[in-house]
Amino acid sequence: MLGRLLKPIFPRGLYWRAALIVFVPVTTILLVVSLAFIQRHYDGVTRQMTGNFVLVAHHLLAEADAAPDAAAAEQAVERLARAFGLEAAIVPEAPPSARAEDLPFYDLSGRLAVRELARGLPEMESVALYDGGVTLWLSGRHGHLELAFQLSRISARNPHQMLVLTLVIGVVMGMISFIYLKNQMRPMLRLAHVAEAFGHGQTLPYRVAGATEVRAAGKAFLEMRARIERHIEQRTLMLSGVSHDLRTPLTRMRLALSMLEDEPEAKALLADVAEMEALIDRFLEFARTEAVETEVECDLGALVARRAAEAARGGRPVSFVGEGAGPVLTLRPQMMARAIDNLIGNALRYGEKALLWIEEGSETVTVCVADDGQGIAPEHREPAMRPFVRLDLARGASRGSGAGLGLAIVADAMRSHGGRLELGESTSPGYGGLLARLVLQRGGR
Incomplete structure (x- = not known):
């Protein structure tokens, strides 16, 4: 169930699937290790630094409280503050306290340090946070002891820098891996292209390379x-x-x-004897479909119009609906002409008349040939396109016999063009028999 839900989201190409296999585990490991390092290492360092400062603060507060009066306490605090590198003073009141949440969202260790101060200094009544600094007030015997110092004194600063460094290194190494992966995939893509072209009747040069x-x-x-x-x-x-x-x-x-x-x-x-000679001609025509013909740009509309006119020249009822021009496709003209002639002959053999037209789509161009015969039942359409399969009993044996190669020749011709032959039922007025469709791809294969 989960696989079916995720299948439309995942890429279908081998290159991007291989990239996911490589980079998803690596990225996950880097993130988990980075976050675990920040949580364990930076948290431990911050707690240790905060604990050391708590001892200093306790010592300062104890010396101030041990003084006999406020003046002596002020002198003792100033002397110790210089020794510890702090700014300290005795003030009568403490301002409202700030919160650890006031720090930037990425300052994880700073928030932890403020919480540790509150836990280790019960005497702390207020704390103020500002850019890179902390001021806190401790309640004492002679007033409030104010201590100002840098946040870096109690916190391991900029833990997000490791995440940034990990991200940068990951991106750089990812680009290098993509280049290497592309070089490894190129021979496979070339092999797939050559195999696909061979399936369409083209023999492209191929040199063995890769892993x-x-x-x-x-x-x-x-x-x-x-x-x-x-x-x-x-x-x-x-x-x-x-x-x-x-x-x-x-x-x-x-x-x-x-x-x-x-x-x-x-x-x-x-x-x-005439029938045997016709059968021999069909065998030769079927053999010629395997011959390699050079592909050229050809006006498909003009080609279909010529074949329809040639068929109608003998007085046969063959009609072509269209302007007789366009679209221009890369075709094997002789092979395409034989395929159209076979469909016209097939239509006139099992019907009284034939109708041709061209349908243009965004990605395909289709040559349609309809007749007024009995058509072919849906369960017989697929076998009808196989060599040496005859359906004369289904379409009327009175029309004569054949070798069963007509539609097979057309199907082979369409496969060599990267297209396909489709058989259906015609819905054109006066042509309710078989509808044969030669589907071609625009822009080559």
Whole structure:
């Protein structure tokens, strides 16, 4: 329960969490030690100094009371006061007494000294406190003995200076520790940045550096990235090679069937050959999504408008709502165009018409494609974005068959852009089928 309450308050970054782990215990120890030192050491010194002064005051008061008259008492007090370095006199009355609370809030030892004086001198009737000095009045036989002296005589002065010194030293050492901690965190942050970029389809240069554990993690990441790249390359070559090799026998089959146009089975076989060639094209397109394309600044609105116009050129009902200009994002144009074409083809395959528009937010830009088909049930939307998953039975088998790669190609293209593909239900008038959203981040990844 306590962890859940404190979680929103604590920083989420590794750098500041490490800083808290380092500095919170150190700061707590410094404060506790400083306060304990002031309480034990300064209090003990103040009590000892106050006790010594109480003996002097008692001696002065005893000598004054032993004098036969006031004049003799005055002479005795002056003589002893010079010997002890005090200002002393016999006065008839004592002014109102001050309180220890009248001292500044940071003068902890001064307050303790005044309380110790009151405890050790029952004869004290009044005390006055001023800047760095104390005057007290003791009731005696010939009047009131007035003693004036510096507060430093009975109190260990400026105990707050240790707190100030501790704070200054803590700040200086904290700055040095922050610099050292930042240097130690930099390789980890660089590794996180490179790993995130690789997840978005970018291969950034990375040099192993930092502590032993960070170096081990960096080497493991480089080895993992190399294995993944080899695996992707082998898969791409396999798909490309198999698809290319299949074209030769399919071409021979098409040529042979074209010579048998009069046969009743020829037309059906030609349709099967055309379907196989379409499947091969989809395999090749899926393999091309792994190819690295240079990112350039691209007008997303113009790109979507061109793809919609190209799709509508064959007489298909494809509409684009927008001005056809902006926003400008850093994209892979060919990959983005293939993703939009796949969504348009998917919409026309399972519906009669398609509608495209762009939604702009403060942090994201979304390309929306809606159709008037049956849509996809919520429980089938996540599997529909996986490779080789077909939902023809759910969306109408009369529309033909496919390889189940259309939405997978779009999802891979969006991941390479640092975005995502979202599937939902369209609420646009006349387009109540599937709503596909290509969500892109502004300002790169």
